[in-house]
Amino acid sequence: MTCPDVAVTTLVACSHGTRSPAGRAVIARIRQQLARAVPEAEVHEAYVDVEQPEVAGVVSTAAALGPVVVVPLLLSTGFHTSVDIAAAVGPYQRAVAAAALGPHPGLVQALRERLVAVRGGDAGHRPGDHVVLAAAGSSDPAAARAVEHMRALLAAHLPAPVSIGYGAGCAPSIPEAVEAARATGARRVIAASYVLAPGHFANLVGAAGADLVTAPLGDHPEVIGVAAARYREALATLAQPVN
Template sequence: MTTLVACSHGTRFPAGRAAVARIRAALADAVPGTEVREAYVDVEQPEVAGVVAEAAAHGPVVVLPLLLSTGFHTSVDIAAAVAPHPGAAAAEPLGPHELLVRSLCDRLAAVSGGDAGHRPGDHVVLAAAGSSDPAAARAVERMRDLLASRLPAPVTVGYGAGCAPTIPDAVASARAAGARRVIAASYVLAPGHFADLVERAGADLVSAPLGDHPAVIAVAAARFRQARPALEAAAVR
């Protein structure tokens, strides 16, 4: 049996921890017969390398990043955790993925009564955590393109850290361009530091984090299933 190590960033915010726990629980239901274990790259314990080492002693392991984009934590922390173990591999991060557009649209609808991005004068800022890794920015830009294909309003990007523009700057630029209503689409998984940055960025409306939306769980299960077959075949050989 392959062990799924659900690896998130880690947070000091109780609401964020509860949200990630709900994601893990929903993921366990989505991949029955698989042991789902928790791990973190920062702030919380257990740390991912130790979890992978223990699980890899008993069989194949897939580390599933509960992260919306690639970046330092996927390319360094998670990569280093799986590298010493031939029976371990890292799945792709959750985003970008077209299914995540459904979760973004549902969260926007919930905060606006259903018309966010559809009212004349609307402007949507896709508000992401951000990273200094250029691949992470490209991943967010891909999600922006996917979201823009579903909305008549302009969609731009703002980042909490790592690259420009910042979320407040993206909100201000939208207003300077003539937007009557600026909506921040929170492209974060759970309440925490970056969700708070989105809340304080000055948008007229702010959607909730994606959390355990069914589309998020479907993407997570798909990422796991994509990574699992090669590992299980190797274990048989």
């Protein structure tokens, strides 16, 4: 007896896109690990800027074959989630966009481990420390609210003050946040890179003048776990097929 064909769900791992070879390698590793974390889905790459294939085309092709879930490999909501990705899934009944990765408690754990990994292993815990959560930034007010939520989650797990700096889109900038921390008496300012991969925004974090800078979140296991959870949450919202 043969079983009827069952449509496999396509997981479209949609990142911003970058010209950085190191950044591209990190995003590729995230996709590879996400494919292992969600073996029931077929994982495809897509982008909202800089690189190809663009997300609308990938969704269009995949939606003709079965259910589609677009997982934004983006840490906050913003223009790319509310416009680009939303427009890509909008025409298709069996396509849905997952939430952005952050804010999420799992990302707090990833940030804390990145802080432990910088020089001395006590970043954010030494008297006089100040942590700047260094985010890419967006002109979308919802993105700023998401980063503020993430700041509050991180601050609840650190004895040091935690403020925010942005690479673009809103104030304060990351250098301004670093200088403001020093002006309030910080002895050591740590920039906690709230970016996924090497590239333009990671470079801005590194050049902001902090005493210590953490690595991007990259393919940290918590990032993969959050992305898999976002996929499953979104998949559950799709209407069941009619027999």
